[in-house]
Amino acid sequence: MNSELTGVLAIFLISLLLAIPLGRYVARVYLGEHTLLDPVMGPVERLFFRLSRIDGRREMSWQEHLKAMLGINFVWLLFTMFILMNMAWLPLNPDGNPSMAPDLAFNTAISFVVNCNLQHYSGESGLSYLGQLWLMFLHFVSAATGMAAAAMVFNALRLRQTAGLGNFWDYFIKSTTRILLPVSVLIAIVFVFRGMPMTFEGKDTLVTLRGDTVQVSRGPVASFAAIKHLGTNGGGFYGANSAHPLENPDYITNAVELIAQFLIPLAMVFGLGYYLRRRKLAMMIFGVMTVGFLLLVIPNMVFEIQGNPAIGAMDVDQSLGAMEGKEIRNSAASSAYWSILTTVISTGSVNAMHDSTMPLSGMNELLAMMVNAFFGGCGVGILNFYIFVIIAVFIAGLMVGRTPEFMGKKVEAREVKIAMFTALLSPLLIMGGTALAAWTFVHDPALPWLNNPGFHGFSEMLYEFTSANANNGSGFEGLGDNNPFWNISTGIVLLLGRFIPIIGPMAIAGLLAGKKYIPEGAGTLKTDTLTFGIMIFSVIVIITALSYFPALVLGPLAEYFSM
């Protein structure tokens, strides 16, 4: 095996090894058990609760959880709008960058509140340090929102009948203080030592070898890049994201960024097992997600390492792989690995140009976001998976001749309705959005949207809506998307694609928790088995294939077959 592949394998295995103890720790935090950080963070948390006059020990119903979650997100949205539109005169602006126009501020605010981080600006010139810091704050709280929602669902899965499902504020604060903050500090320290800037001093001046004077933007990059990945946010400090040499200087930072974005989605799966003391269930979920992940990532690595045959035909050396749009320091293999990791998980940070990957690699990136449940985003990935579990449980239950049950609770019409509605939303937003764009473009082909009309142009539009719906934030950047059509349409998709897939699982879990608990009997369909894992996997594959097949045929598949 060559060193490129060994490197990728090592990165994957280190992610797993770190995530297992982190998962155990996550479970302890949500169970309210004693942890190492109690003496440090306990007083901080108590201070927050005292200042806000919230009783963090009061049990909340799922509806109260929802209200708290939506309420605080709305407040952040308003705050973000205010700061982005007034950065010019607010403090911490050594470079004198301007405030944002209202429409761009609106798009950016939504994008960061929902953990997506589509960026229609460049951080170097578009934001002050205050703006960057505020966005970094959103990196933390949007990740914590997803984790707190997942924690409530964990609580609801415990085998009993209850209306009280823990306290949202408690889960939320602890996600930040006990998990996100300490781990990001560790990551940021590594980044600082690998040469990422960490300063509030404004631009630096550099004289190049040729004697030109160049202005180099700086800022609190190391801390930003740490939580950007740990919180699966993906919004970069610089416009070029992790392809920028100051945001991802070398192979080590590249590896750490890859591990950091994988950590919490993995830890949430293991954490579920520790939390419920159902290791087999966690292993089943982990197995399904890993198989899905590998089926997407392995072909991508093969395609990218093989290189582009069309370019090869022009007698251009392809021995390094398909290097168009890739950084030499990151290599084809690790860029291919990144391209799937960042899309199965809703990070959306990039270290290479996805637009330039091979047609079927692009399709896999699309599929990764369409499923959005093979690990998925911070907290929300496991919620998306939960929806598929409910649908699979329902069909499988009927297939064995029993009213479907999951974790001792009967799955009935109401839960199926919510699960189906939530599952329906993705095809509606992705296909509907793309159809609207295609329709608009057909009626006005002069629009400056597509660098490549034809199949690839279609893929670019499809990718943009898929990315927005999955709250991913990466793009096929050949698309000219900084205009009212894309700002508004993706903004709406972002909001719906974020909150409905959180509300749906919380509602189902809450409803199920309120039902009578039925102990497992010999006739109960066990959900922690290989068979049920195959069932869930089939449900995910079939639903995704049936929803998107025609779109994928007209985009990446047509492109591939025409190559």
Place this chain on the structure above:
Amino acid sequence: MKHTSKQSLFQAALVRSALRESLIKLNPVQMWKNPVMFTVEIGTAVMLVVMVLSSISGGNSPLLGRPGYNFTIFLLLLLTLLFANFAEAFAEARGKAQADSLRKTRKDTPAKKLLDDGSVVTTSSSALQRGDRFVCEAGDLIPSDGEIVEGLASVDESAITGESAPVIREAGGDRSSVTGGTKVLSDRIVVEITAQPGESFLDKMIALVEGAKRQKTPNEIALTILLAGFTLVFVIVCVTLKPFADYANTPISIAAYVSLFVCLIPTTIGGLLSAIGIAGMDRALRANVITKSGKAVETAGDVDVLLLDKTGTITIGNRKATNFYPTEGVSRPDLIRFSVLSSMADETPEGKSIVELANPELVKGLSIHGAALIKFTAETRTSGVDMPDGTRIRKGAQDTIRKLVERGGNDFPADTEKEIRHISANGGTPLAVAVNERVVGVIELQDIIKPGIQERFQRLRRMGVKTVMVTGDNPLTAKYIAEKAGVDDFIAEAKPEDKLQYIREEQQGGKLVAMMGDGTNDAPALAQADVGVAMNSGTSAAKEAGNMVDLDNDPTKLIEVVEIGKQLLMTRGTLTTFSIANDVAKYFAIVPALFITSIPALQALNIMGLHSPESAILSAVIFNALIIPALIPLALKGVAYKPIGASALLRRNLLVYGLGGILVPFVGIKLIDLLVGVFV
């Protein structure tokens, strides 16, 4: 009516009535209840309009397409609808026919109505009202369902149960119900009518099958939502395909859109869903169980705990003599002779069984002519005979016989005492025999466990159902029989309240409980149980309280009912999986066909090598239509239930209906295409 189940599935008369009914069911108001098929109907209507428009425009518009092709698609969609309607109508017709054959037993018969002054007038059975009383004597057909308020009669119930042996029905007991259409063979009874005409269980059942009052069960509702969700996904897919195709510069005809849509939505399960539900109730009826709602059948499939009466369910009737153990010094033939003599006048089942057990050679010529019979009384607790020669033969419980012999100055022999302990330990009842106050031996009485019942309990255990035996026996005997029969738990020395208590406790733990009962004091427990099966011979209170009535009065019927319930759910689940899995092949048939002309590279996706775009679409639509009637037999008979554990069952069904559902249409569509390709 067991004979009907052996007839062929498709009877001509039923098919004819179902065909007629399937046209009537095209009415959109009725269709609306089934969202999947309703959207097919809209598609059919669209194709009708397109067909007319395309003939007017002369077939030049790429959107409208050629009239002949449109007509074919229209016809195929109409056929799809009719097939689905036929499935439902046919299931209804079968259920109705089954119910009618039961109803035939209650045609108009003369009734001897008893007036308040005690006089009797002959009137028609249809004129009887609730609360009326009528008289039945030997040879009379009982005109209506009711409860005996006076007298006792032997009744021939073969018209209902198919069982030719007459049964005893009497006032005041747990066997006080009579059914209209059955025949009184002896004696005279006065019956009070307990249900308004047209409101008996059978009438309710027929109404359920006929659809007027059929309500969707909770699982059916949830599944309908799931199917509606899938339908919506495909609405999105098909609507967005228009701008996609415009972008790709590919003209797609309306016929192709509609075909794609109809093929993708789960029409197979959508078309068969109500037929499956009706067939479930129908299967129950074929097992001679009348259900009060479809929900009851469905719940039966979920049952976790079965409460079964010992007597009649687990054991055959009463105890039987199984062995003779002579005391030392007494020959075995002597003991048998004494035992038989003491039992010849004994009309109890135990007494009769002693005579049956004895060797006919040995007892030949024995007679008790002239002997004095000593009947069993509560005081003596023994029975027997005093023979004309003065020999006093007594049999009875160990302690009373011991007193008897000790009073006579004799000892109770040690070897017999050992034998008695041995019998008790094995769940038997020892019956000591004494002649002239001297012990001659002991007879062993045993509960006879029904042959094959152990296997049934094992099957239930594999299904995940816990069995509980309810008996009046003492805990020791109960434990022994429970172990021998293989039930999981037992309630000994059970009073009716104990059953109710047990059910409540199990339900508190989230279990679903089924039980069978007949007596009035069973009524609270029947009502409390999730599935309460009342015996038809039981009191009307019991029948009112339960949600099923078993016409055969067969206590093992519960086991069948559970399987029918499971089959019902499984049939729905597997056909849903099959239906959705089918879409993969349909996509591979239709999507390349839509784009191949403008994007020739997509020929690579035509993995079935279909003849032409038009033949590909036609083949998919034909397959989609034909699969519905092809699956009607499966929908009506139900998917076979195998108690192999939930995971193994899921594996098996995933393989057969999931993987099979993916592969079958590839083959089917290819074969149809070979045929269609000749014409198109």
